[in-house]
Amino acid sequence: MQIETATYSDGNWEIQNSFNATDSVNLVTIFGDREVFKDPKHYEYLRERYPNAAIAGCSSAGNVLGEEISQHSLVATAVSFEHSEVVLHSVSFNDGDDIQKSSQELAGKFDETGLKHLFILSDGLNLNGSEMVKGFNKATQITKTGGLAGDGANFEETYVIANDIPKERVIVALGFYGDNLHVGSGCYGGWSEFGTLRSITKSKANVLYELDGEPALDLYKRYLGEYAADLPNSGLRFPLSIKEKEDDPEVIRTLLGIDEETKSITFAGDVPEGFSARLMKPNIDLLIEGAGQAAHIANMKNAKPALGLVVSCVGRKIVMSELVDEEIEAVGEELGSDVQLTGFYSYGEIAPFEDDIQSCQLHNQTMTITVIYED
Numbered sequence: 001m002q003i004e005t006a007t008y009s010d011g012n013w014e015i016q017n018s019f020n021a022t023d024s025v026n027l028v029t030i031f032g033d034r035e036v037f038k039d040p041k042h043y044e045y046l047r048e049r050y051p052n053a054a055i056a057g058c059s060s061a062g063n064v065l066g067e068e069i070s071q072h073s074l075v076a077t078a079v080s081f082e083h084s085e086v087v088l089h090s091v092s093f094n095d096g097d098d099i100q101k102s103s104q105e106l107a108g109k110f111d112e113t114g115l116k117h118l119f120i121l122s123d124g125l126n127l128n129g130s131e132m133v134k135g136f137n138k139a140t141q142i143t144k145t146g147g148l149a150g151d152g153a154n155f156e157e158t159y160v161i162a163n164d165i166p167k168e169r170v171i172v173a174l175g176f177y178g179d180n181l182h183v184g185s186g187c188y189g190g191w192s193e194f195g196t197l198r199s200i201t202k203s204k205a206n207v208l209y210e211l212d213g214e215p216a217l218d219l220y221k222r223y224l225g226e227y228a229a230d231l232p233n234s235g236l237r238f239p240l241s242i243k244e245k246e247d248d249p250e251v252i253r254t255l256l257g258i259d260e261e262t263k264s265i266t267f268a269g270d271v272p273e274g275f276s277a278r279l280m281k282p283n284i285d286l287l288i289e290g291a292g293q294a295a296h297i298a299n300m301k302n303a304k305p306a307l308g309l310v311v312s313c314v315g316r317k318i319v320m321s322e323l324v325d326e327e328i329e330a331v332g333e334e335l336g337s338d339v340q341l342t343g344f345y346s347y348g349e350i351a352p353f354e355d356d357i358q359s360c361q362l363h364n365q366t367m368t369i370t371v372i373y374e375d
Contacts, residue, residue, distance in 0.1 A: 001079060001080065001081055001082060001304065001305045001306070001307070001373060001374050002019050002079070002080040002305070003017060003077060003078070003079050003080075003305060003307060003340045004016070004017050004018055004019055004022070004025070004077075004078040004080075005017055005065065005075070005076065005077050005078070005340070005342070006046075006049075006074075006075075006076040006077075006078065007065065007070065007072035007074065007075055007076070008032070008036065008042065008072060008073050008074035008076075009071070009072045009073055009074075013045060019080070021080065022049055022050055022078070023050075023051055023052055024052070024080045025050040025052065025053040025078045025079065025080045026052075026053060026054065026079060026080060026081045026084070026085065026086045027053055027054050027056075027078070027079040027081070027086045027174065028046055028050050028053045028054070028055040028056075028057075028076055028077065028078045028079075029056060029057050029076065029077050029309070029342060030042070030043075030046060030055065030056075030057030030074060030075070030076040030077075030161060031057050031058060031059075031060045031063045031064075031074070031075055031342070031343065031344035032057070032059060032060060032063060032073055032074035032075065033059070033060070033063075033073045033074070033152070034059040034060075034150075034151045034152065034154070034156075034157060034158065034159065036073040036074055037057075037058075037059045037060075037073075037074060037159055037161075037166055038059065038157075038159045038166045039166075040165035040166065042074060043055065043161055043164070043165050043166065044165075046076060049078075050078055053078065053086075054086045054087065054088035054163060054174060055088075055161060055162075055163055056088055056119075056121060056160075056161055056162055056163070056172045056174055057076070057121065057160070057161045058121045058122075058124070058147075058148075058149035058150070058158065058159065058160045058161065058344065059124075059149050059150060059151055059157075059158050059159045059160075059166070060149070060150045060344035060345055060346070061150035061151065061152050061153065061314035061317060061344070061345035061346065061347070062150075062152075062314070062317050062324075062344065062345035063075040063343075063344055063345075064310045064312075064328060064341055064342055064343040064344060064345075065341070065342060066332070066340070066341055067325075067328050067329045067331070067332035067333075067341060068325050068328055068329075069317075069324055069325055069328065069345075075342060077307070077340065077342040079307055081178065081181075081374060082180075082374055083178050083179070083180040083181075083374055084176065084177060084178030084180060084181045084374055085176075085177040085178060086174055086175065086176055086177070087110065087174070087175040087177065088162060088163055088172065088173070088174055088175075089106055089109040089110060089172070089173055089175070090106070090160075090162035090163070090164075090170055090171060090172040090173070091103070091105065091106045091170070091171050092167070092169055092170050093126075093127065093169050093170075093171070094169065095126065098131075099127045099128055099131040099132050099135065100131040100132070100134050100135040100138070101135065102132075102135065102171065103131075103132040103133075103134075103135030103136050103139075103171060104135035104136070104138050104139045105135075105139075106135075106136075106139075106171055106173055107135065107136045107139030107140050107173065108139050108140075110140070110142075110173070110175045112140065112142060114177045114178065114179070115142050115175050115176070115177055116142070116143075116176050116177060116178065116181045116182075116183050117142065117143050117144070117145070117175075117176045117181075117183040117370070117372070118136070118140070118142055118143070118144045118145075118146075118173050118174065118175055118176075119144075119145055119146050119173065119174040119176070119309065119370060120132075120136065120144060120145070120146030120147075120171070120172070120173045120174075120350055121146050121147060121148075121149065121160055121162075121171075121172050121173075122146075122148050122149065122160065122170070122171040122172070123148070123149055123158050123159075123160055123168055123169050123170055123171070124148035124149035124150055124151065124158035124346065124347035124348065125149075125151070125155065125156075125157070125158050125347070126158075126168060126169050127169075127171075128205060128206060128269075128270070129148050129268065129269050129347075129348040129350075129362040130205075130206065130269040130270035130362045131205075131270075132171060132362075133350060133360055133361065133362045136173075136360065137359050137360060141359075143183060143185065143352065143360075144350060144352070144360040145185045145309070145311070145350055145351045145352075145360065145368060145370040146173075146311065146349075146350040147311035147344065147346035147347075147348060147349050147350055147368070148268075148346050148347040148348035148349075148350075149346070149347065150314055150344060150345055150346050150347050151347075152314075153233075153314065153318060155256070155347075158347070160172055176372065178374065180374045180375050181372065181373075181374055182300055182302075182372070182373055182374070182375060183370065183371070183372050184297075184298045184299065184300045184370070184371045185297075185298050185351055185352065185368070185369065185370045185371070186293070186294040186295060186296065186297025186298030186299075186351070186368070186369050187294050187297070187349065187351035187352075187353070187363055187366045187367065187368040187369075188290040188291070188293040188294035188297065188366060188367055189250075189252050189280075189287075189290050189363075189365055189366045189367075190283070190286040190287040190288070190289055190290020190291070190293070190367075191239060191241070191252065191280040191281065191282060191283070191286070191287070191290075191365060192280060192281050192282070192283045192286060193241060193278045193279070193280050193281075194223075194278075194279055194280070194281050195223055195278060195279045196278070197276055197277075197278050198211040198212045198219075198276070198277050198278065199211065199212055199274070199275075199276060199277070200242070200271055200272065200273050200274065200275045200276070200277050201213050201273065202273065203271045203272065203273050205270055206253075206266060206267045206268065206269055206270050206271060207264050207265070207266050207267075207271075208240075208264060208265045208266075208267060208271045209262065209263070209264045211277060215263035215264075216263065216264060216265045217258055217259070217260070217263040217264060217265055218263055220235075220238070220255075220265060220279070223238070223279055224238060231255075231258050232255055232256065232257050232258050235254070235255030235256075235258075235265075236254060236255065236314070236315040236318050236319065237281070237282055237315070237318075237319055238255070238279055238280065238281055239252045239253055239254050239255065239279075239280050239315065239364060239365045240252070240253045240255070240267065240271070240277050240278070240279060240280065241253075241277065241278050241279075241280050242271055242272075242275045242276065242277045243275060243276055244272070244274070244275050244276075246276075249353050251269070251361055251362075251363060252280065252363055252364045252365045252366060253267040253268060253269050253271055253364050254267060254268040254313065254315050254347075254348075254364035254365055255267060255268075256268050267364075268347060268348050268362075268364045269348065269362040269363075269364060270362075280365075282319045282320075284319070284320055284323060287316060287319070287320060287327060288320075288323070288326050288327050288330050289330070290327075290366075290367060291312070291327035291328070291330045291331050291367040292327075292330035292331065292333065292334050294331070294366070294367040294368060294369050295330070295331040295334035295335050295367075295369050296334050297369075298335075298369040298370065298371045299334060299335055299371065300371055300373070302338070302373055302375070303338060304338065304373055304374065304375070305338055305339075305340065305373065306335075306338055306339045306340070306371055306372060306373035307339070307340055307342070307371070307372045307373070308331070308335055308339040308340060308341040308342070308343075308369060308370070308371050308372075309342065309343050309369070309370040309371075309372070310328065310331060310341055310342065310343030310344075310367070310368075310369055311343050311344060311346050311349045311350070311351075311368045311369075311370075312327065312343070312345050312346070312349070312366070312367045312368070313345065313346060313347075313348075313349060313363075313364055313365045313366060313367075314345050314346065314347060315364065315365045316345075316365055316366075316367065317345045327367060328341065331367070331369060335369075335371065339371060348362055348363070348364055349362070349363040349364065349366050349367075349368040350362060350363070350368070351363060351366070351368040351370075
């Protein structure tokens with residue numbers, strides 16, 4: 001495996017770790033700031049440089065390059081696999097489409113013979129990420145990771161590249177094939193719970209109406225205290241953990257919006273009725289430790305070059321502020337110098353739990369990592 005990185009700033013692309021055989025590149029990932037990312041000229045540049053590659057990426061809330069958040073507008077990573085193949089399939093959707101059906105059909109396009117892993121990227125605003133994940137899980141037991149595109153803290157537009165110029169309302173999946181290919185993944189939160197464990201008594205998809213029969217927004221405001229005046233933005237600091245059964249692992253949900261009239265809260269993923277829920281609050285040290293724990297779960301010790309795809313949440317970035325680089329450093333320290341890190345801050349993370357790797361989940365406020373190498 002050979003890896004070349006390309007960064008774009010101030011009107012220029014710069015190449016690091018360049019190698020001559022760019023026509024041998026199988027895969028290019030690109031992540032970047034929305035306004036720059038959506039300009040078609042950048043895809044066209046990458047297509048010309050890497051004519052035979054599967055090119056996929058999305059707009060972001062921050063770009064990862066090595067052990068830091070990159071200051072470049074765009075970060076592209078080109079990978080030349082020696083013994084493996086990467087196949088790209090995508091689907092476009094419209095408002096009102098059945099996202100679960102669309103993602104199930106997309107997953108069905110992949111020949112599962114020799115398929116080791118699917119890496120998924122999607123529009124971050126115009127679909128229900130939980131429904132998308134359900135579709136992929138219905139279609140295949142192959143391991144899956146990925147994330148939802150971001151747009152900084154703006155939540156206005158998100159774009160996806162799938163062997164084409166950037167577009168909204170797109171889901172893309174990369175299929176990794178090869179007997180010599182090894183893939184590991186990990187996800188971890190690190191948030192602290194507070195308050196009473198409550199029951200979700202009224203909800204619809206990703207909209208929460210009542211907890212223990214009380215209007216959800218009223219309860220949230222009471223717990224948030226002085227932060228309540230800054231809702232919905234302050235909600236990124238206080239996600240909700242949910243689980244169906246007492247022994248189930250918790251899934252974290254990020255607050256996206258509020259409705260004062262209905263006293264409801266919209267989250268980035270489904271909040272099903274009957275599930276238990278508890279508010280969470282940040283502890284910076286635990287968040288950084290959680291990032292290292294995610295890397296520990298994903299890590300596969302080897303002495304060969306590897307690709308590390310990092311997808312972390314915009315909420316973590318906002319909460320940690322100038323300390324956010326420390327969670328990327330924690331990942332790098334755990335994985336070691338042989339792993340080239342790239343990735344983005346997202347509006348939702350896709351990864352399995354450690355004890356159920358065949359069934360991925362939509363997460364929020366987590367650090368997720370996918371490590372890929374060839375033996």
